[in-house]
Amino acid sequence: MNPVELARPEIRALQPYSSARMEADTGSIWLNANESPWPPLAPDSPWNRYPDPQPAPLLEALAELYGVRREQLLVGRGSDEGIDLMVRAFCAAGRDAILVSPPTFGMYALCARVQGAGIVEAPLRRDFALDAEAVLAAVTPAVKLVFLCAPNNPAGAGVPRAAILRLAEALAGRALLVVDEAYAEFADPDPAGVSVAGDLDRHANLVVLRTLSKAWGLAGARIGALLADARLVALLRKLMPPYPLPSPSVQAALRVLTGQDRQAMRERVRIVRAERTRLAAGLAQSRCVRKVLPSQANFLCVRFHDAAAAGAALLAAGVVVRDVRRYPMLGDALRISIGTPAENDRVLEVLQVLPPVTQPVESAPRGEVHA
Ligand SMILES: *Cc1c(COP(=O)(O)O)cnc(C)c1O
Numbered sequence: 001m002n003p004v005e006l007a008r009p010e011i012r013a014l015q016p017y018s019s020a021r022m023e024a025d026t027g028s029i030w031l032n033a034n035e036s037p038w039p040p041l042a043p044d045s046p047w048n049r050y051p052d053p054q055p056a057p058l059l060e061a062l063a064e065l066y067g068v069r070r071e072q073l074l075v076g077r078g079s080d081e082g083i084d085l086m087v088r089a090f091c092a093a094g095r096d097a098i099l100v101s102p103p104t105f106g107m108y109a110l111c112a113r114v115q116g117a118g119i120v121e122a123p124l125r126r127d128f129a130l131d132a133e134a135v136l137a138a139v140t141p142a143v144k145l146v147f148l149c150a151p152n153n154p155a156g157a158g159v160p161r162a163a164i165l166r167l168a169e170a171l172a173g174r175a176l177l178v179v180d181e182a183y184a185e186f187a188d189p190d191p192a193g194v195s196v197a198g199d200l201d202r203h204a205n206l207v208v209l210r211t212l213s214k215a216w217g218l219a220g221a222r223i224g225a226l227l228a229d230a231r232l233v234a235l236l237r238k239l240m241p242p243y244p245l246p247s248p249s250v251q252a253a254l255r256v257l258t259g260q261d262r263q264a265m266r267e268r269v270r271i272v273r274a275e276r277t278r279l280a281a282g283l284a285q286s287r288c289v290r291k292v293l294p295s296q297a298n299f300l301c302v303r304f305h306d307a308a309a310a311g312a313a314l315l316a317a318g319v320v321v322r323d324v325r326r327y328p329m330l331g332d333a334l335r336i337s338i339g340t341p342a343e344n345d346r347v348l349e350v351l352q353v354l355p356p357v358t359q360p361v362e363s364a365p366r367g368e369v370h371a
Pocket residue numbers: 077078079080081105149153180182210211212213214219222223224371
């Protein structure tokens with residue numbers, strides 16, 4: 001199946017913007033884009049020129065990293081842009097819908113709301129595992145996109161590869177399966193590989209989102225990748241603004257993806273994984289903690305006897321954590337990112353002296369959840 005056949009007809013017929021940088025990147029005198037002919041005054045930065053929309057060196061580095069072909073890769077401003085592009089391309093307002101499994105990342109539903117698309121829910125199981133049967137039972141003809149966060153944010157549970165691939169198979173011809181692998185680098189090694197990126201050629205309806213924002217430490221650069229069927233990548237390019245990737249961000253990404261930085265990143269992931277185990281064990285010893293949920297990501301989702309008091313005590317010590325009490329099944333939980341060993345020590349110091357209950361539980365703040 002060509003996955004593009006499920007897209008909005010008006011998007012398929014769209015004539016894409018042709019950028020000056022695409023029309024001519026030959027020649028040496030560039031007078032076609034109303035740019036300043038002088039570089040800015042900062043040294044070594046030719047930022048007077050519009051950037052390449054999809055720089056070849058970055059595509060090559062990311063294609064090699066994720067094990068896909070260049071034409072299966074779309075680089076965007078974080079994986080957030082990939083989510084938004086997918087919803088805009090596939091979901092007509094008032095007609096189509098996405099499916100999510102709460103509790104999960106809030107951007108899927110937010111983008112759907114902005115687009116005027118429906119949101120169908122098939123909740124995770126009580127142990128935060130994916131309920132594939134519930135997903136399939138909930139899919140209606142309106143559902144074009146099924147979002148799966150693997151490992152999941154905010155609970156932290158992993159999703160077995162086999163379950164993801166079975167779901168892709170079952171949805172073939174009906175809906176696309178968008179697998180958000182923002183935290184894949186932190187998951188336990190799997191002999192078959194953690195990512196399903198290698199399965200794109202067998203499943204035309206599979207889409208994978210990766211990002212440099214987490215393990216690669218580049219959240220400020222806003223570089224993410226969408227991996228999919230080459231025809232789908234070409235379709236989404238039509239929706240992107242003409243110059244989506246800022247040159248300084250591309251340079252930052254290329255720096256970390258090559259040479260020594262790559263080795264340093266792997267060492268940092270090793271430290272985060274070791275600290276995750278240590279912090280989980282320490283928290284489990286704290287009287288104020290009810291349960292530490294198992295995590296395959298760079299955070300721990302922690303149930304407290306009094307989450308409001310725990311959050312307040314941490315804040316008083318200067319430690320900011322994420323209040324996730326607004327999510328279903330997590331009404332007593334905080335999400336704590338794994339910091340440096342010293343930062344994690346601070347968390348343990350504060351919480352180890354906290355009694356189980358110190359004050360009445362406050363109501364959780366309301367609103368859309370982003371990260
Ligand atoms: C942090 C996060 C992202 C990353 O977003 P970027 O736009 O790439 O920074 C994507 N998905 C999930 C589930 C996340 O937690």
